[in-house]
Structure formats: C-alpha cells, structure tokens
Amino acid sequence: MPNPAAHIESNLNASCRVIISGGGTGGHIFPAVAIANELRRRRPDADILFVGANGRMEMTRVPEAGYRIVGLDISGLQRRLTPQNLLFPVKVFRAVRKAGKLLERFRPDAVVGVGGYASAPVLLAATSRAIPSLIQEQNSYAGLVNKLLARRVDKICVAYDGMARFFPQDRLVLTGNPVRSEIAGGSREEALTFFGLDPARPVLLVVGGSLGARTLNQATAAALPQLQEAGVQLLWQTGKLYYPNAQQEAAPFAAAGLHALEFIRRMDLAYAAADVVISRAGALSVSELCLTGKPCVLVPSPNVAEDHQTKNAQALSSRSAALLVTDAEVPHKLYNVALDLLRNPARQTELRRNILPLARPDATTAIVDELEILIERQRALAAR
Numbered sequence: 001m002p003n004p005a006a007h008i009e010s011n012l013n014a015s016c017r018v019i020i021s022g023g024g025t026g027g028h029i030f031p032a033v034a035i036a037n038e039l040r041r042r043r044p045d046a047d048i049l050f051v052g053a054n055g056r057m058e059m060t061r062v063p064e065a066g067y068r069i070v071g072l073d074i075s076g077l078q079r080r081l082t083p084q085n086l087l088f089p090v091k092v093f094r095a096v097r098k099a100g101k102l103l104e105r106f107r108p109d110a111v112v113g114v115g116g117y118a119s120a121p122v123l124l125a126a127t128s129r130a131i132p133s134l135i136q137e138q139n140s141y142a143g144l145v146n147k148l149l150a151r152r153v154d155k156i157c158v159a160y161d162g163m164a165r166f167f168p169q170d171r172l173v174l175t176g177n178p179v180r181s182e183i184a185g186g187s188r189e190e191a192l193t194f195f196g197l198d199p200a201r202p203v204l205l206v207v208g209g210s211l212g213a214r215t216l217n218q219a220t221a222a223a224l225p226q227l228q229e230a231g232v233q234l235l236w237q238t239g240k241l242y243y244p245n246a247q248q249e250a251a252p253f254a255a256a257g258l259h260a261l262e263f264i265r266r267m268d269l270a271y272a273a274a275d276v277v278i279s280r281a282g283a284l285s286v287s288e289l290c291l292t293g294k295p296c297v298l299v300p301s302p303n304v305a306e307d308h309q310t311k312n313a314q315a316l317s318s319r320s321a322a323l324l325v326t327d328a329e330v331p332h333k334l335y336n337v338a339l340d341l342l343r344n345p346a347r348q349t350e351l352r353r354n355i356l357p358l359a360r361p362d363a364t365t366a367i368v369d370e371l372e373i374l375i376e377r378q379r380a381l382a383a384r
C-alpha cells in the first residue's frame with residue numbers, strides 16, 4: 001500500500017501550514033473549502049493540505065477547488081455485523097499511523113476537522129502530538145467523529161444554539177456554517193447563458209443534496225410533462241447514482257428547457273438562475289439558501305441521524321422563510337406547492353424577505369479568526 005505521507009512536500013517558509021481533514025459528502029467538503037479559501041485570502045502563501053478518505057467525493061471535489069489532498073484508507077463502521085467491521089479497528093490503527101506520519105512530514109501549525117471518516121485519524125494523531133485543532137460542526141445534531149473527539153480538540157465552531165449538550169462549553173463558539181464566498185455572487189444573466197435558459201420563462205432548481213435524493217428524483221421525473229405544460233424551465237440535480245435514468249427521462253424535454261444534471265459545479269450560477277428552489281435540508285444547502293435569499297420548498301431527508309434535516313427545515317418554515325414538504329408527502333404534494341409558488345411572485349417576495357435575515361455571512365471569517373488564534377499560539381510556542 002503506498003504511503004501517502006511519503007509524497008507530501010511542505011513549505012517550511014509559509015506563514016502557516018494547515019491540514020483540513022474530513023469529507024464524505026458535499027455538506028462536509030464545501031465548508032472545508034470555504035475555510036481554506038478564506039485562509040488563503042488572508043495569507044496567500046498559506047500551505048494548506050486536505051486529508052480525505054480514498055474513494056470518497058472529496059478526492060475529486062477538493063482538487064477541483066484548487067487544493068492538494070491525500071487519501072487515507074478509512075471507511076465508516078457499518079451499523080450491522082459484517083466482515084468489514086471485524087477489520088475496522090485494524091483500518092483505524094493503520095489510518096492513525098499514516099496520519100501521524102503525514103503530520104510529522106507536513107508539520108502543520110493547526111489541524112481542522114469538518115466531520116466525516118478521514119477527520120478522525122487526523123484529529124487523533126494531531127491531538128496526541130499537541131498540535132492545535134479545531135472542529136467545525138455543521139448540524140444541530142453532532143456527528144459521531146466530532147462527538148468522540150470533542151474533549152481532545154481546542155475549539156469547536158458550531159452553527160446552532162444548544163450544542164453544549166454534545167460539546168464542552170469552554171471550547172464552543174457559535175459561528176454559523178462557512179459558505180463558499182462566491183455562492184451568493186452569481187449574476188442571473190451569466191447564469192441563464194451558462195445553462196442555456198430563456199430569460200422570459202421561470203426557472204426551477206431541484207437539488208437533492210450532494211448525493212442526490214431518490215424521492216425528489218422520482219417526483220421530478222413524474223412532473224416533467226406538468227412543468228413543460230406550465231412553461232417552467234428546470235435545472236434538476238440528480239446525484240451520480242440516479243443520473244443515467246434521469247438523463248433518459250429528461251432527454252425528450254430538453255428543447256423545452258428541462259435539464260437533468262449529475263452534479264452542479266457552479267452552484268453560484270444555479271442559485272442565480274433559479275426563481276424557486278426545491279431542496280433537501282442539509283445544513284449547507286440551508287445556509288446557502290439563506291445567503292442567496294431564495295424562495296424554497298425544503299424536503300428534509302428522513303434518513304439522517306436524529307432527523308436533523310427536519311430541524312434544519314423547521315428553523316426556516318416556522319419563521320415563514322421556507323415551505324416544508326415531508327418526504328412522505330412528496331408524491332402528491334411537492335409539485336403542486338412548487339408550481340403555486342412559481343406562479344405567486346408576492347409569496348416569493350415574502351419568503352425572500354424572511355429567509356435573508358437568517359443568513360450568517362460572517363461565519364467563515366469567524367471560524368478563520370479562531371483558526372488564526374490557534375496558529376499564532378503554536379507559532380509563538382515554536383519560537384520560544
């Protein structure tokens with residue numbers, strides 16, 4: 001097995017060296033990219049290295065964002081008894097050892113964990129070497145890795161109130177979720193040209209989270225004739241797994257402006273093009289909808305820990321800042337609600353007015369402020 005540490009060069013003259021670890025889904029990866037971008041904006045010579053899990057989404061998305069990434073061979077513990085589970089402790093042991101070698105070679109001033117498998121070995125190795133560490137927790141219900149490591153790390157940046165039930169109060173900072181800075185800056189004109197859409201007709205964006213959502217895809221496939229009839233254009237993000245089918249289903253509607261897309265790299269333009277968004281209620285999707293002020297129908301995934309997406313969605317729907325349709329209601333309700341909203345500009349304006357104040361545009365800055373404190377502390381210690 002190749003040793004990832006062996007190939008890593010580190011810039012010992014950089015004003016700081018930081019490792020950012022974690023991933024698995026976009027909800028972990030893109031906040032990590034937002035943190036890296038802000039650190040690089042402040043310190044253009046910062047040496048930033050990502051560590052992810054081999055085979056997971058971060059191994060392609062992070063290089064696309066312009067950063068180096070090293071993959072560890074680590075996966076999650078299955079929730080039932082499987083042969084892989086018997087090997088789990090061995091895998092963790094090996095991953096922690098590799099992470100340790102990586103740290104010794106790269107010599108980071110600080111390590112950031114954003115949740116997901118790869119953050120566990122890196123944070124374990126870092127904290128046992130007294131390297132300063134920071135966790136960013138995106139959800140109102142703490143992820144397993146973050147919960148397990150909370151007592152070992154220096155700072156825990158959270159997006160919701162009430163997180164002291166998971167994390168030690170003395171390390172907690174309420175910052176909000178870091179959203180990539182370009183997300184709210186897309187121009188509608190550029191977006192319509194980019195996606196080849198007609199400026200005279202409304203646009204609906206459907207996003208099933210970074211992996212796609214079966215229920216949304218089934219309902220969207222069934223609604224294609226209705227959308228065409230209504231003159232609505234569609235950007236339908238399907239996720240990798242569902243794309244081959246969805247592409248076939250959408251092909252006859254392409255001339256009417258209804259498009260299936262596996263993954264949207266330019267989410268800034270997708271939001272800018274959209275009049276209305278149907279979305280899963282993952283933490284980052286919700287933060288981005290707040291920041292872009294999009295009228296939206298949220299459909300929380302029922303398959304996540306402690307039903308946290310329902311809580312994310314209710315935080316908005318209870319303030320009339322978004323509409324909520326449950327996963328079970330989707331087949332008979334979702335497209336009636338979405339089409340009503342598309343036909344009702346006054347309701348769109350009301351939702352926009354209510355969702356915008358819920359954004360936390362300074363979240364990334366606040367997290368990188370915390371990170372810089374750790375970096376400076378470490379540099380001061382090293383200079384002694």
Ligand SMILES: CC(=O)N[C@H]1[C@@H](OP(=O)(O)OP(=O)(O)OC[C@H]2O[C@@H](n3ccc(=O)[nH]c3=O)[C@H](O)[C@@H]2O)O[C@H](CO)[C@@H](O)[C@@H]1O
Binds near residue numbers: 027030280301
């Ligand atoms: C099923 C599951 O486990 N979902 C979790 C996962 O969601 P998931 O990975 O779907 O994450 P979010 O909804 O929080 O964020 C999705 C991110 O991917 C980006 N994006 C999405 C689609 C696309 O085509 N292009 C693109 O760039 C979005 O702009 C956003 O930045 O992590 C979130 C944050 O920990 C959790 O709240 C979710 O409950």
